[in-house]
Amino acid sequence: MIGRICGSSIPVARWLTMPKVLVSDPIDQVGLDILSQVAQVDVKTGLSPSELAQIIGEYDALMLRSGTRVTAEVIEAGQKLRIIGRAGVGVDNVDVPAATRRGIVVVNSPEGNTIAAAEHTLAMMLSLSRHIPDANASTKSGGWDRKSFVGTEVYKKTLGVVGLGKIGSHVATVAKAMGMKLLAYDPFISAERAEQIGARLVELDILFQEADYITLHIPKTPETANLINAETLAKMKPTTRIINCARGGVINEQALADAIAAGKIGGAALDVYDQEPLQADSPLRALGKNLILTPHLGASTTEAQVNVAVDVAEQIRDVLLGLPARSAVNIPGLYPDILEKLRPYLQLAETLGNLLSQVAGGRLEQLTVRLQGELAAQQSQPIVVAALKGLLTQALRERVNYVNAMIEAKERGIRIIETRDESVRDDYAGGSLQLVATGSNGEHRVMGALLGDGEIRITNVDEFPVNVPPSRYMLFTRHRDMPGIIGKIGSLLGSFNVNIASMQVGRRIVRGDAVMVLSLDDPLPEGILAEITKVAGISDAYTVVL
Ligand SMILES: NC(=O)C1=CN([C@@H]2O[C@H](COP(=O)(O)OP(=O)(O)OC[C@H]3O[C@@H](n4cnc5c(N)ncnc54)[C@H](O)[C@@H]3O)[C@@H](O)[C@H]2O)C=CC1
Numbered sequence: 001m002i003g004r005i006c007g008s009s010i011p012v013a014r015w016l017t018m019p020k021v022l023v024s025d026p027i028d029q030v031g032l033d034i035l036s037q038v039a040q041v042d043v044k045t046g047l048s049p050s051e052l053a054q055i056i057g058e059y060d061a062l063m064l065r066s067g068t069r070v071t072a073e074v075i076e077a078g079q080k081l082r083i084i085g086r087a088g089v090g091v092d093n094v095d096v097p098a099a100t101r102r103g104i105v106v107v108n109s110p111e112g113n114t115i116a117a118a119e120h121t122l123a124m125m126l127s128l129s130r131h132i133p134d135a136n137a138s139t140k141s142g143g144w145d146r147k148s149f150v151g152t153e154v155y156k157k158t159l160g161v162v163g164l165g166k167i168g169s170h171v172a173t174v175a176k177a178m179g180m181k182l183l184a185y186d187p188f189i190s191a192e193r194a195e196q197i198g199a200r201l202v203e204l205d206i207l208f209q210e211a212d213y214i215t216l217h218i219p220k221t222p223e224t225a226n227l228i229n230a231e232t233l234a235k236m237k238p239t240t241r242i243i244n245c246a247r248g249g250v251i252n253e254q255a256l257a258d259a260i261a262a263g264k265i266g267g268a269a270l271d272v273y274d275q276e277p278l279q280a281d282s283p284l285r286a287l288g289k290n291l292i293l294t295p296h297l298g299a300s301t302t303e304a305q306v307n308v309a310v311d312v313a314e315q316i317r318d319v320l321l322g323l324p325a326r327s328a329v330n331i332p333g334l335y336p337d338i339l340e341k342l343r344p345y346l347q348l349a350e351t352l353g354n355l356l357s358q359v360a361g362g363r364l365e366q367l368t369v370r371l372q373g374e375l376a377a378q379q380s381q382p383i384v385v386a387a388l389k390g391l392l393t394q395a396l397r398e399r400v401n402y403v404n405a406m407i408e409a410k411e412r413g414i415r416i417i418e419t420r421d422e423s424v425r426d427d428y429a430g431g432s433l434q435l436v437a438t439g440s441n442g443e444h445r446v447m448g449a450l451l452g453d454g455e456i457r458i459t460n461v462d463e464f465p466v467n468v469p470p471s472r473y474m475l476f477t478r479h480r481d482m483p484g485i486i487g488k489i490g491s492l493l494g495s496f497n498v499n500i501a502s503m504q505v506g507r508r509i510v511r512g513d514a515v516m517v518l519s520l521d522d523p524l525p526e527g528i529l530a531e532i533t534k535v536a537g538i539s540d541a542y543t544v545v546l
């Protein structure tokens with residue numbers, strides 16, 4: 001389906017320069033309306049990865065559900081892409097590592113369709129228990145068969161929940177209210193949390209052996225792929241019924257079909273499949289009344305589709321406006337509330353990282369990020385990411401951002417060490433941040449802090465104390481502390497019509513080695529650096545652009 005959603009009240013001239021968003025799966029109109037506030041919106045569904053790759057290059061954002069596969073090829077073709085928004089939970093149809101490497105933020109809607117999926121699961125469990133789809137089909141086709149569809153009750157039966165997350169725990173809560181006993185398996189959930197829901201946390205084998213119903217609410221990962229297979233099916237009771245409204249691929253579909261056909265399993269209800277759409281020749285299609293199949297409907301309610309459309313469209317809008325996304329799956333620890341709280345420190349870290357890359361020069365092998373004083377109590381991950389972004393800015397320019405800074409650093413073999421030292425007491429209430437780079441030019445360090453009003457201060461360059469605000473153009477010299485040298489540098493810059501905004505000298509001992517830091521109003525003209533290094537007493541001089 002091809003269609004362009006035009007913003008009704010946007011002047012054509014502005015509309016033509018607005019970012020472009022491609023919507024490649026059916027998304028509720030409310031989401032399209034939100035996107036249209038800030039972007040040109042094209043709706044093109046049913047595209048194959050190669051078809052998507054052919055057109056994605058003109059888009060700044062992509063919004064999808066589970067029907068679109070975003071391969072590395074699509075990511076590579078999406079040279080303008082800034083954000084991929086998944087209107088749902090699972091992002092396994094997106095090559096997230098490839099997007100991260102490209103600095104593309106991937107967002108989802110973690111809770112927008114939780115109730116929908118849980119209720120679909122419960123509907124599938126009860127339909128399976130009372131043969132509702134087959135009884136319906138039989139009656140509609142003229143039958144009145146009250147013998148073939150005798151079912152079973154779920155009351156006092158044992159439900160085994162694999163994955164006690166948002167959906168699994170809602171299913172468990174409702175099932176408990178229906179009088180079911182609850183077992184759960186989830187390696188990342190505490191026994192206390194399970195008990196709060198009324199479930200007993202057990203090992204998977206115990207769950208397989210004891211459950212009358214097994215419901216899966218897990219992502220597809222290397223650990224969960226083929227979790228239900230011939231071997232694990234053999235551990236279950238021959239009356240056990242399996243429901244999967246999570247992800248295809250966690251069940252070996254051939255093994256399940258064989259077990260149902262052989263009467264080794266009581267039945268199954270599936271909403272998701274290893275390959276979707278389900279293949280015409282799938283062994284699942286040939287089975288009778290003990291198997292219910294739905295076409296990935298878990299999130300298909302009007303309420304859920306409004307929820308996820310609004311949630312993700314707002315995040316795409318925000319990112320296109322330069323604001324943070326609230327549910328990024330590939331930015332470590334950088335949630336909007338954290339971002340707001342740490343923003344000044346992130347700017348400090350990024351500035352220091354940019355400065356350090358130019359002070360150190362050469363090939364970088366290690367970065368140590370040292371949070372000091374009050375700053376040591378803050379969450380460090382976002383600060384490390386911001387420092388890395390700054391450190392790589394000169395090399396990668398706008399290609400590096402908070403999404404890919406960590407991965408870019410690791411791909412360059414830069415070891416990252418993070419330390420905290422709350423004992424450091426300096427003049428800065430918010431603490432200070434020290435970055436140390438080790439590489440082909442030895443070890444270099446910079447330190448900075450925030451003043452009370454949030455203004456950034458560079459407080460050390462290598463071993464020298466300074467106290468200067470960062471500025472766009474800066475000149476650093478290493479020299480012997482001696483009378484007249486400052487004047488010579490000032491006169492030399494003046495002779496080249498370079499205006500000095502501020503100048504400061506950092507030294508540890510009188511007439512010893514020292515550093516001079518100059519903030520300049522303009523970039524240094526060609527050739528002046530060579531003239532500066534000719535001044536007696538100057539051992540090094542370099543410029544920095546922040
Ligand atoms: N059929 C549909 O239309 C829908 C399917 N889903 C899928 O359902 C699944 C669950 O969604 P949510 O509950 O929102 O996710 P969630 O992240 O809240 O819960 C997943 C749970 O699985 C657990 N888990 C991870 N690996 C595990 C393993 N190896 N063994 C046992 N437990 C493991 C996690 O600890 C977590 O508690 C997701 O894969 C999602 O994509 C979600 C919505 C709709």
Ligand SMILES: O=C(O)C(=O)COP(=O)(O)O
Pocket residue numbers: 065066067087088089090091113296297298299300
């Ligand atoms: O949210 C999920 O993980 C889902 O599987 C929902 O899929 P859908 O958006 O309905 O294609």
